[in-house]
Amino acid sequence: MDDNTVIIGEIKRLLGDRPHLAYVRSFGCQLNVSDGEKLKGLLKKMGYGFTEDESAADLIILNTCAVRENAEDRVFGIVGSMKKLKELKPSLIIGIAGCMTAQSHVAEKIKKSYPQVDFVLGTSAINGLPRLLLDCLNGARFSADIAEYDDFSAEVEQVRESSFKASVPIMFGCNNFCTYCIVPYVRGRERSRRPEDIISEVEGLVRDGYKEIMLLGQNVNSYGNDLGGEMSFPQLLRRLNAIEGDFWIRFMSSHPKDASTELIDAIFDCEKVAKHLHLPVQSGSDEILRRMNRRYTAEKYLSIVDDIYSRDPDFSLTTDIIVGFPDETNEDFEATLAIMERVRYDNIYSFIYSKRTGTKAAEMPDGISEEEKGQRMRRLLEVQRGISTEHYKRFIGRRMRVLADDVSKKREGYVTGKSSEFIIVEFEGDSSLIGQFVEVEVTEAMNWAVIGRRIQK
Numbered sequence: 042m043d044d045n046t047v048i049i050g051e052i053k054r055l056l057g058d059r060p061h062l063a064y065v066r067s068f069g070c071q072l073n074v075s076d077g078e079k080l081k082g083l084l085k086k087m088g089y090g091f092t093e094d095e096s097a098a099d100l101i102i103l104n105t106c107a108v109r110e111n112a113e114d115r116v117f118g119i120v121g122s123m124k125k126l127k128e129l130k131p132s133l134i135i136g137i138a139g140c141m142t143a144q145s146h147v148a149e150k151i152k153k154s155y156p157q158v159d160f161v162l163g164t165s166a167i168n169g170l171p172r173l174l175l176d177c178l179n180g181a182r183f184s185a186d187i188a189e190y191d192d193f194s195a196e197v198e199q200v201r202e203s204s205f206k207a208s209v210p211i212m213f214g215c216n217n218f219c220t221y222c223i224v225p226y227v228r229g230r231e232r233s234r235r236p237e238d239i240i241s242e243v244e245g246l247v248r249d250g251y252k253e254i255m256l257l258g259q260n261v262n263s264y265g266n267d268l269g270g271e272m273s274f275p276q277l278l279r280r281l282n283a284i285e286g287d288f289w290i291r292f293m294s295s296h297p298k299d300a301s302t303e304l305i306d307a308i309f310d311c312e313k314v315a316k317h318l319h320l321p322v323q324s325g326s327d328e329i330l331r332r333m334n335r336r337y338t339a340e341k342y343l344s345i346v347d348d349i350y351s352r353d354p355d356f357s358l359t360t361d362i363i364v365g366f367p368d369e370t371n372e373d374f375e376a377t378l379a380i381m382e383r384v385r386y387d388n389i390y391s392f393i394y395s396k397r398t399g400t401k402a403a404e405m406p407d408g409i410s411e412e413e414k415g416q417r418m419r420r421l422l423e424v425q426r427g428i429s430t431e432h433y434k435r436f437i438g439r440r441m442r443v444l445a446d447d448v449s450k451k452r453e454g455y456v457t458g459k460s461s462e463f464i465i466v467e468f469e470g471d472s473s474l475i476g477q478f479v480e481v482e483v484t485e486a487m488n489w490a491v492i493g494r495r496i497q498k
């Protein structure tokens with residue numbers, strides 16, 4: 042960091058007294074959003090202010106996602122349209138950060154076809170931002186830092202988007218190599234943060250009044266495997282639960298192959314851990330799961346679900362599902378619908394398979410047409426709508442604790458929030474409730490949210 046302090050001082054001197062504005066936009070998962078908050082943290086130190094308006098910006102950073110092709114296409118579209126901005130304001134600096142840049146063919150494409158881009162910054166090179174910016178301010182046309190995994194990035198101070206919900210990355214990278222997934226290639230192997238760093242960050246956030254702490258990792262269940270058994274994820278949950286204060290702990294994502302009884306025990310034992318588990322199943326077909334290299338069967342997955350339901354039959358589960366994996370047959374797809382019916386998820390995040398260059402699945406033959414994949418997706422969503430419509434009724438008459446998030450965009454005079462179960466709850470109220478816990482009695486259920494009545498204490 043010493044090195045950066047000098048560079049940041051130099052940048053401040055170059056920027057002078059005129060206010061400089063940065064537009065930072067993050068795409069994709071919450072880990073990426075968290076990286077975006079760190080980029081902002083560094084920019085703030087350099088003296089930048091922030092704007093939501095690209096045309097007012099002196100610096101634009103697009104913090105990109107590479108998980109699916111449509112996310113990449115969107116970024117290319119946006120970068121293309123920024124050519125005009127640069128013509129109007131030649132001093133504008135444009136940088137691309139995040140997962141897209143870690144694929145060499147994409148970095149090459151940016152360099153060749155998008156001359157308006159001044160620099161690219163890799164996912165693990167957040168601390169390289171000051172150096173790149175200084176080069177650009179000194180007139181360099183294209184620079185890149187997609188270098189080494191830089192674990193110190195973990196400790197960069199963030200400019201947080203919310204004053205009551207905070208994400209805390211607990212680990213970086215992934216060792217699982219699911220055959221469809223680009224993440225292990227763009228984010229490298231698993232690296233866990235030190236438990237004491239995580240604990241003191243969460244203590245600080247709680248002191249600052251944060252009400253929801255979201256622990257992030259590609260597979261939080263393997264937290265600590267690289268720390269020599271010092272602390273496992275369930276142990277970390279218990280330790281964080283012991284921090285004094287009124288707040289919730291959430292976490293994401295949890296690989297079913299590593300979802301242990303200790304994890305489920307911790308969720309049920311710890312009163313601050315939200316009563317919701319996101320457990321990505323991806324497919325209900327054993328053959329597809331095998332070809333995805335998920336390392337569990339539908340039966341093993343269901344044994345975890347049954348363990349949870351035996352403790353609380355109303356427990357809330359959500360999942361990720363991929364439709365149209367290479368050569369997915371109709372029977373495979375039906376098996377996915379069957380597991381959805383069996384588990385009765387409160388919500389699913391479903392994606393049409395997207396071929397990612399460099400992954401194993403990209404080499405697999407795929408005879409399924411895009412049209413067929415689209416039809417399956419529509420059917421899947423329809424089935425889930427039916428499940429949610431029925432399943433949400435179990436909340437009617439129940440009291441829920443809700444963290445109010447925002448004013449409702451759908452109902453005048455209503456506020457929206459999430460319950461501990463990760464269910465959207467809307468109730469009458471005004472913006473003064475935002476960021477607070479509110480007790481609500483559920484009066485009505487829909488397939489995407491429930492409506493409730495605020496209980497005055």
Ligand code: 5AD
Binds near residue numbers: 222397
């Ligand atoms: N195509 C479609 N969906 C994908 N995901 C990851 N890689 C791909 C891909 N190539 C989905 C998985 C994962 C979620 C974050 O994104 O369902 O759990």
Ligand code: SF4
Binds near residue numbers: 218296
């Ligand atoms: Fe990708 Fe699988 Fe790792 Fe999740 S666990 S990031 S899907 S490789």
